[in-house]
Amino acid sequence: xxxxxxxxxxxxxxxxxxxxxxxxxxxxxxxxxxxxxxxxxxxxxxxxxxxxxxxxxxxxxxxxxxxxxxxxxxxxxxxxxxxxxxxxxxxxxxxxxxxxxxxxxxxxxxxxxxxxxxxxxxxxxxxxxxxxxxxxxxxxxxxxxxxxxxxxxxxxxxxxxxxxxxxxxxxxxxxxxxxxxxxxxxxxxxxxxxxxxxxxxxxxxxxxxxxxxxxxxxxxxxxxxxxxxxxxxxxxxxxxxxxxxxx
Numbered sequence: 001x002x003x004x005x006x007x008x009x010x011x012x013x014x015x016x017x018x019x020x021x022x023x024x025x026x027x028x029x030x031x032x033x034x035x036x037x038x039x040x041x042x043x044x045x046x047x048x049x050x051x052x053x054x055x056x057x058x059x060x061x062x063x064x065x066x067x068x069x070x071x072x073x074x075x076x077x078x079x080x081x082x083x084x085x086x087x088x089x090x091x092x093x094x095x096x097x098x099x100x101x102x103x104x105x106x107x108x109x110x111x112x113x114x115x116x117x118x119x120x121x122x123x124x125x126x127x128x129x130x131x132x133x134x135x136x137x138x139x140x141x142x143x144x145x146x147x148x149x150x151x152x153x154x155x156x157x158x159x160x161x162x163x164x165x166x167x168x169x170x171x172x173x174x175x176x177x178x179x180x181x182x183x184x185x186x187x188x189x190x191x192x193x194x195x196x197x198x199x200x201x202x203x204x205x206x207x208x209x210x211x212x213x214x215x216x217x218x219x220x221x222x223x224x225x226x227x228x229x230x231x232x233x234x235x236x237x238x239x240x241x242x243x244x245x246x247x
Contacts (some may be wrong), residue, residue, distance in 0.1 A: 001129035001200055001209065001236050002173045003043040005060040008071040010051050016073075017082065018152075022051055025145070025154055026071040032162035035228060039180035039222035040170050041229050041236045061134045067172065068099060069165070070129040073145040073154060085150050086118030088141040090130055092125040096135035102154055105138060105168040112164050113143070114153060132213045140165070175201055177228055178222035186220050186228070186244040188212045196244070198237040202227035210235045215222055218244060 010027035015021050020124065030046060037044050045063060047056040076084040079230040083182055089106045091098035102121040110116035124130060142161060145149035154161070170177040179193050188196045195213045199206040202224055212218060222229030227238045 001043055001064045002169075002175075003040045003045070003064075004037075004169065004220070005056075005065045005133075005135065006033070006037075006044045006071075007048065007053075007056045007060065007068065007069045009073070010047065010049055010053065010056070011072075012049070012087065013071075014046055014075060014145065016151045016154075017148050018043075020155075022073050022145060025158075025161045025199065028158050029071055029142075029154075029162050029165075032159045033166055034040055035180040036163055036166035037176045038161060038231070038236070039229055040166060040175060041173075041222070041235055042166070042169055042173065045060040049142040051114075057128055059130050059189065059232075060134075065135040066188055067097075067169070068129065068133040068135045068136065069169070070139040071165075072139060072141050073143055073151075074104045074141040075146045079139065082144075082146050082148065085145050085147050086120070087143055089121045090124045090150070091121065092130045092137065093125060095130070096134050096142050097122075098130060101136060101138045101168075101172050104167065106169065107192055108164050108171070109140075109142075112157065112160055114149075128188065130228060140153075145239050176224050178224045180221070181223060184220045184246055186218050186230075186246045188214055188243060189245045190214045190243050198230060198232065198239050200236060202238040204237070204240075209237045220246065 007031040012023040091102040106121040195211040
């Protein structure tokens, strides 16, 4: 299953117009992303507010991640405070997968940002969270937090933004988007001594990442077209629902 490094901004010193700051709101978006990530079988490791961009990069590079996803909001340059709007998704110019992820994210953000013409995927040679990470990376500047309309758009759409980003991640990883469901528990029901394959994708020819034996208990975190997204012993994958009895 795919695994990402999730890196919401640690910049508490960047104030939002009318209150709050960048770190606070980006962590709200990350919080809202977590149930969508779990439901879609996307594993994640997340930075913490006491970290910095530099320590987040080091932590990301210490692991083996399929994508580094940095969550930020923007501010206009001096002299133009409050006058600029838009969403910008940055990627390293040399990263083919970074560009692919950024294009997908930008295209989907156009569906929810008030002015789609102001949503762009852009290259950068300066932002460390996309140029210094081992994994392909994107840095999303959702909107301009010094602009009252943009800041309010973020405040009013935390869950919709989170869902939209995870939708983009499922598109990037080539897996179906699954809406979270309340966690349920089920028991594997197969022939005694037999097992149920837990797969990396909801397809019978997808790689098997674990076997769940008759009688084992699974947590069910999502459902799609006859498959459950299940979690067992920290392994998340897809299991055919006909062989699981929900408690």
